Amino acid sequence: MGGDSDNGMDVMNETGAQVPVGIDRMAWYTPNHFLDLDDLARARDVDPDKYRTGIGQRRMAVPTLDQDIVAMGANAAQRLLDGVDTRRIGLLIMATESGIDQSKASALFVQEILGLGHDMRAIEIKEACYGGTAGLQIAADYVRVHPGRTALVIAADIARYGLRSGGEVTQGAGAVAMLVARSPRLMRLEPESVCRSMSVGDFWRPNYATEAMAKGKYSEQVYLRMVDDIWHASKGRGLTREEGLAALLFHIPFTKMGRKGLRSLETQLDPDVYARLTRRFEAAIVYGRDVGNIYTGSLYLSLISLLANDPTLGEGNRIGLFSYGSGAVAELFFGVLQPGFRSVLDAEGDRVLLEGRQRLSLEGYETIFSRSLVTDGSTQVLEQGDPHAPHRLVRLERHERVYR
Structure with missing residues (x-):
């Protein structure tokens, strides 16, 4: 998996150039x-x-x-x-x-x-x-x-x-x-990302249960701790590159949680960058606000919502995606919009x-x-x-x- 190692570079074509x-x-x-x-x-x-x-x-x-x-x-x-x-x-x-x-x-x-x-x-x-x-x-x-x-x-x-x-x-x-x-x-998808994993008891569903169990406040704390840890690690490796970051998306069990994740970075970002990320975050939660939590798909529904509801995005724009799963594993990775992306x-x-x-x-x-x-x-x-x-x-x- 594209994580902390430098393996997993984009495949090379016959001329030696990287194929995305x-x-x-x-x-x-x-x-x-x-x-x-x-x-x-x-x-x-x-x-x-x-x-x-x-x-x-x-x-x-x-x-x-x-x-x-x-x-x-x-x-x-x-x-x-x-x-x-x-x-x-x-x-x-x-x-x-x-x-x-x-x-x-x-x-x-x-x-x-x-x-x-x-x-x-x-x-x-x-x-x-x-x-x-x-x-x-x-x-x-x-x-x-x-x-x-x-x-x-x-x-x-x-x-x-x-x-x-x-x-x-x-x-x-x-x-x-x-x-x-x-x-x-x-x-x-950029091949480099930052991952973190640690065993915590913030959310689980035993085999015998039909409904999930959660420690709500504790789970929020773990989520925000992961955001902070991964953001600092990514910044230290030169991956965040905030000035060129068009949008930053979050896993959204409910939209307020994603907003808390973004707000936790406010003091670390240039005001203009934070304003841009906040504006585009609002476009990214349009669909999730009306569908609710879909667990593994929530982050990607946010991406679809962003692309559908923000006409100012264009090819070459770089988007950060923070993924989180209780228990807990998190990853921050980045993608670049391609020419003609709206056609698909x-x-x-x-x-x-x-x-x-x-x-x-x-x-x-x-x-x-x-x-x-x-x-x-x-x-x-x-x-x-x-x-x-x-x-x-x-x-x-x-x-x-x-x-x-």
């Missing part, structure tokens, strides 16, 4: 039901401003049973596969902390659903919300070593904490898919996806939340939650999942 590797295309998906957090606030006897301002969220996606991580991941990937030579995909990575099986990788289900060839590696990665970045960096290293191939990385999750729990307002669901290739059309974006499709969702009543949300899949091996046929989604979980039968 990075994100060629991106797409995302979220279920078509949402709960307005004003409704949740009133039901929980909370001031709505606590959610809108104190947490920084407006809405949260609510998945029906037929939209698990496999279905959502396949739906996100489907949006970017038009015109892609899928025979070149040599690596498929699913990053998730909402796994559906202790043994079989969710990537294998996605491979079958999308009709991808068998000439590939298909694996699943887990490290809390950092998993998407782990997948992206591994994919980039794979393409550097296999220049004729591409890699598909999917980050899909359902953030679930429980009705009336402290984390209820920070729930959400969705998936982001990224195609990694040589000479990418969207963003070139689908801002109109994003708008349709968000505006086409159905608003749930509180009762409807609690009903959906309380439904569960059978665990005794009996047959369960699922209702279709999103009539526009091309892929969904159809039924469970003898402990096996059947998708369409």
Whole structure:
């Protein structure tokens, strides 16, 4: 993985010049039901401003049973596969902390659903919300070593904490898919980054639990400590280069957390640089504010939101991305926007996806939340939650999942 070592340079072409590797295309998906957090606030006897301002969220996606991580991941990937030579995909990575099986990788289900060839590696990665970045960096290293191939990385999750729990307002669901290739059309990834890992008990979900457990304040402290540590280490190695940094994105379990991360750097930045980063941070949270926490995909949904909602960005702009996963692993890496990057974006499709969702009543949300899949091996046929989604979980039968 591109980390503290100097290995992993961009692959060389026949003339010895470095050929860039990075994100060629991106797409995302979220279920078509949402709960307005004003409704949740009133039901929980909370001031709505606590959610809108104190947490920084407006809405949260609510998945029906037929939209698990496999279905959502396949739906996100489907949006970017038009015109892609899928025979070149040599690596498929699913990053998730909402796994559906202790043994079989969710990537294998996605491979079958999308009709991808068998000439590939298909694996699943887990490290809390950092998993998407782990997948992206591994994919980039794979393409550097296999220049004729591409890699598909999917980050899909359902953030679930429980009705009336402290984390209820920070729930959400969705998936982001990224195609990694040589000479990418969207963003070139710089090969050097800074990583930090340490075992802490800020957030976890035991095998026997269906909902996550967290030490909220402690987790925020670890997050901010990682921001500070990694920023200083990156600056010491000459990687930050603030004057030329167009935007700085953060992992966003809720938008206020990302804002705290940026504010923690205010005294270390030139005022003009900080103002620029703050302005573009606001464009990066437009989508996340209405979708909620999607764990492994949250940072990358921010990137898509930034590119779709800030028309002042241009080719050659350099973007920093801070990735964090509880437990804990963090990484700061950088990418450069490529000529014509807007041609591979689908801002109109994003708008349709968000505006086409159905608003749930509180009762409807609690009903959906309380439904569960059978665990005794009996047959369960699922209702279709999103009539526009091309892929969904159809039924469970003898402990096996059947998708369409």
